[in-house]
Amino acid sequence: MKRTDRTMQQRNPQPGRRGWVSACILPLAIAASAGASDSGRAFFDEALPSAFREGTFSLNVRARYEFVDQDNLPLDSHAGTIRTRFGFTTAPFHGFQGMLEAENILAVDDDSYNAAGANGQPQRPVVADPETTEINQAWLAWTxxxxxxxxxxxxxxxxxxxxxxxxxxxxxxxxxxxxxxxxxxxxxxxxxxxxxxxxxxxxxxxxxxxxxxxxxxxxxxxxxxxxxxxxxxxxxxxxxxxxxxxxxxxxxxxxxxxxxxxxxxxxxxxxxxxxxxxxxxxxxxxxxxxxxxxxxxxxxxxxxxxxxxxxxxxxxxxxxxxxxxxxxxxxxxxxxxxxxxxxxxxxxxxxxxxxxxxxxxxxxxxxxxxxxxxxxxxxxxxxxxxxxxxxxxxxxxxxxxxxxxxxxxxxxxxxxxxxxxxxxxxxxxxx
CATH class of the missing domain: 2.40.160.10 (Porin)
Structure with a gap:
């Protein structure tokens, strides 16, 4: 009987120093892992998307006619242009915020004015609005x-x-x-x-x-x-x-x-x-x-x-x-x-x-x-x-x-x- 008890004790030892550490740390590690997983899921599924969901879109359309008569040039300028600007700004997120904005300028008649020298009309006055499409703003800020x-x-x-x-x-x-x-x-x-x-x-x-x-x-x-x-x-x-x-x-x-x-x-x-x-x-x-x-x-x-x-x-x-x-x-x-x-x-x-x-x-x-x-x-x-x-x-x-x-x-x-x-x-x- 004593031999059997001794054998059983050897097979199922009482928790020593390492045993107590394992017994305490393992459940905590599992819980932390589960918590981190939940936090990560919340970050990517809720917090981060909300910065975009609560962001703001902006749209600006400006149509303009500009006439220029300059008496030391032989021809006038008649610049009909349309500017379209479209952007999105995120809501603040842990101090971070970003913006992306694109811009397009179209001319009704590109040959009717001097677009800053870009369109070969030197006999007309300059109207500095060439046709272009570009990223107007693209920034990231932290406050x-x-x-x-x-x-x-x-x-x-x-x-x-x-x-x-x-x-x-x-x-x-x-x-x-x-x-x-x-x-x-x-x-x-x-x-x-x-x-x-x-x-x-x-x-x-x-x-x-x-x-x-x-x-x-x-x-x-x-x-x-x-x-x-x-x-x-x-x-x-x-x-x-x-x-x-x-x-x-x-x-x-x-x-x-x-x-x-x-x-x-x-x-x-x-x-x-x-x-x-x-x-x-x-x-x-x-x-x-x-x-x-x-x-x-x-x-x-x-x-x-x-x-x-x-x-x-x-x-x-x-x-x-x-x-x-x-x-x-x-x-x-x-x-x-x-x-x-x-x-x-x-x-x-x-x-x-x-x-x-x-x-x-x-x-x-x-x-x-x-x-x-x-x-x-x-x-x-x-x-x-x-x-x-x-x-x-x-x-x-x-x-x-x-x-x-x-x-x-x-x-x-x-x-x-x-x-x-x-x-x-x-x-x-x-x-």
């Missing part, structure tokens, strides 16, 4: 505690009033950037933005036949922008834009710009508000630029708003150093120095732009804006003429906007001794 955001891929980048860095939203093909960016908000009133650009996708598109000056920019550029807004009446901004545009199209546009700005809004009484902006910058050649210059930039803007009326005045100077002016190759240029787009490239002698405007909201919520510009050379005082711009728009429901626009430029001293008339009619759908 941590609403204070830090990292974003990489093809994206829209705009700083302040678009004067130096913008998206050129007026043209049918938006300017976007292949870039990686960081936004840091260390406290409520301070925002620091940094971006590194390796390619600039310009409004002309990546189409065949473009002259070198209109092609995309290869880039090795750094953008730093810091803003502090302690009060609505005080917003202080400091920026450094180091543009190294490496290909032939951008070599002479490479520059370093260092600037400061003060802007804000101040209630005066009742419905009267005053908006203001004062900005100064200094620009030099940078990287492999073949130029050697150092030139200033100044701007002052003052706007009064009273009920349906808005009045304003501005004075801007783009300086020049021995025939080399301030450059703004990444700006939203159409919004500056007149809608006729005569001064997309700053004249060699620089530019002074004195302007005034009035806007009124007519019955039916139809805003009408009238702008007057007087242009002169910054160096030498040559008379570069004047311009009158007129805009009216109307929103219908949530999705439709109608717009009519006119620009008349009357030049004076050479090389701006010509006249331009431009007319736009546009309908836009947003969803």
């Amino acid at each position: 941590w505690t609403n204070r830090l955001t990292l974003k990489a891929g093809r994206q829209r980048i705009v700083f302040d009033n678009h004067r130096f860095i913008g998206d050129v939203g007026w043209r049918q093909n938006m300017q976007t950037y292949d870039a990686v960016g960081l936004t840091w908000k260390p406290c409520r009133d301070v925002v620091l933005d940094y971006a590194y650009l390796w390619e600039v996708r310009r409004v002309f598109g990546n189409v065949s036949g473009l002259p070198p000056a209109n092609r995309n920019f290869d880039s090795d550029s750094h953008l730093v922008h810091l803003s502090w807004t302690p009060h609505r009446a005080v917003r202080l901004t400091a920026y450094t834009y180091l543009l190294d545009l490496e290909n032939a199209a951008g070599a002479q546009a490479s520059c370093a710009t260092y600037g400061l700005a003060w802007s804000g809004t101040q209630p005066i009484s009742g419905d009267l508000h005053l908006d203001y902006r004062l900005e100064g910058a200094w620009q030099t050649d940078y990287a492999d630029s073949p130029l050697n210059y150092s030139a200033p930039y100044f701007s002052i803007e003052l706007t009064g708003r009273y009920r349906r009326w808005t009045l304003g005045a501005a004075w801007e100077t783009l300086g020049s150093d021995n025939g080399v002016p301030v450059r703004t190759p990444l700006a939203t240029l159409h919004g500056w120095n007149g809608w006729a787009d005569v001064f997309l490239n700053t004249p060699a002698a620089g530019l002074r732009d004195l302007q005034g405007f009035v806007q009124v909201a007519l019955p039916g919520e139809v805003p009408v804006r009238l702008v007057y510009h007087k242009f002169d050379a910054e160096d030498g005082g040559a008379d570069y003429g004047q311009e009158l711009d007129l805009l009216a728009s109307k929103r219908f429901g949530r999705h439709w906007i109608l717009l009519a626009k006119y620009a008349w430029y009357d030049g004076s001293d050479r090389p701006y001794d010509f006249t331009i008339h431009k007319v736009w009619a546009q309908v836009e759908f947003n969803f």
Whole structure:
């Protein structure tokens, strides 16, 4: 009997140290494995699909007719174009979010205007809307505690009033950037933005036949922008834009710009508000630029708003150093120095732009804006003429906007001794 008991004990030993470990760990491992399996299944079957299920689709269709009569060219431009933009943005998922957006521009008659040199119509004025199909945006972002955001891929980048860095939203093909960016908000009133650009996708598109000056920019550029807004009446901004545009199209546009700005809004009484902006910058050649210059930039803007009326005045100077002016190759240029787009490239002698405007909201919520510009050379005082711009728009429901626009430029001293008339009619759908 004792022998039998001993034999049984040998065949079924009591749990020792290893036995207790196995007895405890094995059930836990099985449970963990089952839990991991359930978590993985929940991640792929529920959490991840929800980021797409709760995402948003966007659709924009913009049809535009643009007429240009320039009296130093033998033919007019009649540009009928349709821009279709379709995109999808995921819902935030553990701090991550992504976007993919495609864009197509079609021309009603490609031979009736000069599509930035892409279609062989040099006797007509330029309308910088070539036919193209491309990925407009494709980015992935990660946000941590609403204070830090990292974003990489093809994206829209705009700083302040678009004067130096913008998206050129007026043209049918938006300017976007292949870039990686960081936004840091260390406290409520301070925002620091940094971006590194390796390619600039310009409004002309990546189409065949473009002259070198209109092609995309290869880039090795750094953008730093810091803003502090302690009060609505005080917003202080400091920026450094180091543009190294490496290909032939951008070599002479490479520059370093260092600037400061003060802007804000101040209630005066009742419905009267005053908006203001004062900005100064200094620009030099940078990287492999073949130029050697150092030139200033100044701007002052003052706007009064009273009920349906808005009045304003501005004075801007783009300086020049021995025939080399301030450059703004990444700006939203159409919004500056007149809608006729005569001064997309700053004249060699620089530019002074004195302007005034009035806007009124007519019955039916139809805003009408009238702008007057007087242009002169910054160096030498040559008379570069004047311009009158007129805009009216109307929103219908949530999705439709109608717009009519006119620009008349009357030049004076050479090389701006010509006249331009431009007319736009546009309908836009947003969803």
